[in-house]
Amino acid sequence: MPAEATGVGNGPYGGTGLGNGPYGDSYDGGLRKVARVVLLDPQDRILLLHGHEPDDPSDDWWFTPGGGVEGDESRAQAALRELAEETGITEVELGPVLWHRMCSFPFAGRRWDQDEWYYLARTTQTATRAMGLTELERRSVAGARWWTCRELAQAHETVYPTRLAELLRTLLDEGPPAGPVTLDSEIV
Numbered sequence: 001m002p003a004e005a006t007g008v009g010n011g012p013y014g015g016t017g018l019g020n021g022p023y024g025d026s027y028d029g030g031l032r033k034v035a036r037v038v039l040l041d042p043q044d045r046i047l048l049l050h051g052h053e054p055d056d057p058s059d060d061w062w063f064t065p066g067g068g069v070e071g072d073e074s075r076a077q078a079a080l081r082e083l084a085e086e087t088g089i090t091e092v093e094l095g096p097v098l099w100h101r102m103c104s105f106p107f108a109g110r111r112w113d114q115d116e117w118y119y120l121a122r123t124t125q126t127a128t129r130a131m132g133l134t135e136l137e138r139r140s141v142a143g144a145r146w147w148t149c150r151e152l153a154q155a156h157e158t159v160y161p162t163r164l165a166e167l168l169r170t171l172l173d174e175g176p177p178a179g180p181v182t183l184d185s186e187i188v
Contacts, residue, residue: 034116035079036066041126044172045146054108054139061158079119085132095120097180105188
């Protein structure tokens with residue numbers, strides 16, 4: 001997936017359920033509003049999705065669940081909907097927005113420009129089952145995994161956002177920031 005591009009759910013990182021785009025998504029260019037979820041379990045592990053280019057599984061990366069805002073839903077509503085669609089996890093306590101990031105990346109033959117908000121969430125439900133992936137997501141999401149902060153810091157795989165291990169360590173050590181932290185923009 002394009003660097004930091006975002007998550008799963010509709011395309012590179014997050015879907016929008018059933019839409020009218022060429023891949024069952026509703027993104028047709030422009031700045032896409034995205035809600036992502038930093039989901040932690042009782043052991044403070046983070047859930048990441050494993051994505052790849054639809055026609056090239058070797059071009060892969062890990063990213064947080066989430067996707068595009070649909071219709072008049074709020075970003076918080078989009079975060080919970082996307083989490084349920086991509087992981088089947090519905091028993092969550094949605095917390096504050098931790099981070100904000102602008103990114104642009106190529107994926108599935110298109111350029112995606114996104115304005116992403118990352119929500120903190122906690123759950124005791126650790127079994128995952130993708131229930132509502134779009135056609136593009138079915139072709140580009142290979143699964144999910146819970147990661148410890150240490151595993152993330154030692155990973156050789158591509159992870160988005162790129163500083164996720166450092167961001168997670170700060171979150172676990174200091175708690176959520178007083179207000180959303182703006183991350184560096186990423187253009188891939």
